[in-house]
Amino acid sequence: MAEPRYLQAECAFRPGAHTVRVTLTHTTLRVEVEAHGTADLWRGEFDATFIEDLTRKTGNFKQFGIFCSMLESALTQSSDSVSLELLTYADLETLHSRKVGAITRPPPSTSSPLNTKRYLILVYSVEFDRIHYPLPLPYAGRPDLVTLVRELQEQLGQLRARRLEETQHLRDALWQALEEKRAAEARHQREYRQLAAELTQAKASEQRLQLRVKNLTAELASYRRGRQKSASPAPRPQEQRSASLESHRSSRGHPSPKSLSPAGSRQPRFDPTAFVRARQRRQKEAELRNQRRGVASGSTSPARSHRRSSSAESSRSWRLGGSSGSKASERPEPVPCRRVTRTRRPLSTSSCNGPSMVPRPAASHKLPVCRTGGKHHGKENRSKEPSAELAEIDARLQALQEYMDSLNTYM
Known part of the structure; x- marks a missing residue:
């Protein structure tokens, strides 16, 4: 105790x-x-x-x-x-x-x-x-009443002090709770603004992606239409004649006007099947010309027919070169086809047979001014023309193969 x-x-x-x-x-x-x-x-x-x-x-x-x-x-x-x-x-x-x-x-x-x-x-x-x-x-x-009142007052003071202490403690707890509530509200506001900004960015990104998908879908549809048009049959005789006229104009030095394609600003693509068929047709025509030259080698009429056939051949090659050039213009690699079409012009005989070169009268039976190398030189050029055309065709086929490889890499 x-x-x-x-x-x-x-x-x-x-x-x-x-x-x-x-x-x-x-x-x-x-x-x-x-x-x-x-x-x-x-x-x-x-x-x-x-x-x-x-x-x-x-x-x-x-x-x-x-x-x-x-x-x-x-x-x-x-x-x-x-x-x-x-x-x-x-x-x-x-x-x-x-x-x-x-x-x-x-x-x-x-x-x-x-x-x-x-x-x-x-x-x-x-x-x-x-x-x-x-x-x-x-x-x-x-x-004693006085003593009793004094004791009661002391007890009352103690109770009041205890009440004030408890009240202050409760106020402190309430203030702390309010501070925590304000901090939580501020944190929630920041998180809300951050989430709202992220949502706005996500919506903008979604709109951009939808627009990109729409553009890619339209581009894919245009590519498919272009492929369908490229698989169309060979051009008609009227188109061949227009291409021949354009080749004659380019050989005379006059620039040919730009032709509008049916698809608008986009030109038709190159058709490899038509190109191979044209190559085979040119080879047959070259063989026929060689046979005709062997039959009538001394007269002037074969020379004129040779000039007409070479002019037609140059117009066909220029038309095919233009079609391949129009296809190459759609892609960033058009240089090989243009180089081939430029190297083709000196080999064509239509530049000497144009209207700018006036021949002498038919009674003289002499060659035009551009053929100053004599008969032996003309025969040599005529014998070398098929091999030059074959070399040109091989070069154009190689350029076409490179272009097709580049298209496969882009697709």
Whole structure:
């Protein structure tokens, strides 16, 4: 019992309800009993020696610590073997006379101090026996009103201070909660703005991708239409004649007007099948010309027919070169086809047979001015013309193969 212990309990004694307060220390026991109706107060303080002598007189000795434990059990009603009773002096004398069988004494006068004293009895019930430990409590009177008001004011001040402390604690907690709420709202606003910006960017990206898909779809459709047009049959004779006229104009030095394609600004693509067929046709025509030259080699009429056939051949080659050039103009690699068409012009004989070169009268039966190399030189050129045409065709086929490879890489 190093520190004081305070116990308080509401007990219903015979005169009425009372409040019992007990203060326990290492060597001291303090007991207070207060009546609820009259506010009368009885108070007593006992040391360890008094308690042990009291228990020894009853014939059942108890140490101070054990007696305090028994009193605590009686207040808390945790044991059925101990209980409390509040008796007056007269009640105590009656109880004593019953036990010893003596004659009862007359009660003291009302003005006697014994009449105002109360006795707190600790009853210890054992088997076939009941032991009473009486604690005398002198009358302490009623509490002073001034003192009572002062105590109440002190208690009220303590309660107010405690209330203010609790209120301040609650305010601090509320302020902290509000700060956390504002921080959370600010964080949520930032996240909302960030997500809104990301959503806007995603929508813009989606629109761009949709536009790109639309453009690619339109471009793919145009490529498919171009392929269908490139697979169309060979040009008609009127188109061949127009191409021949364009080749004659280019050989005279006049630029040919740009022809408009049926697809608008896009020109038809090159048809490899038509090119191979034209090549085979030119080879057959070259063989026929060689046979005709062998039959009529000295007359001037074969020379004129040769000039007409070479002019037609140059117009066909120029038409095919123009078609391949128009196809190459659609891609970034048009250089090989243009180079081939430029190298073809010196080999063509239509440049010497144009209207700018005026021949001599037919009676003289002489060659035009451009053929100044003699008959042997003309024959040599005519014999070398098929091989030159074949070399030109091979070069154009090689350029066409390169162009087709480049198209495959782009597709």
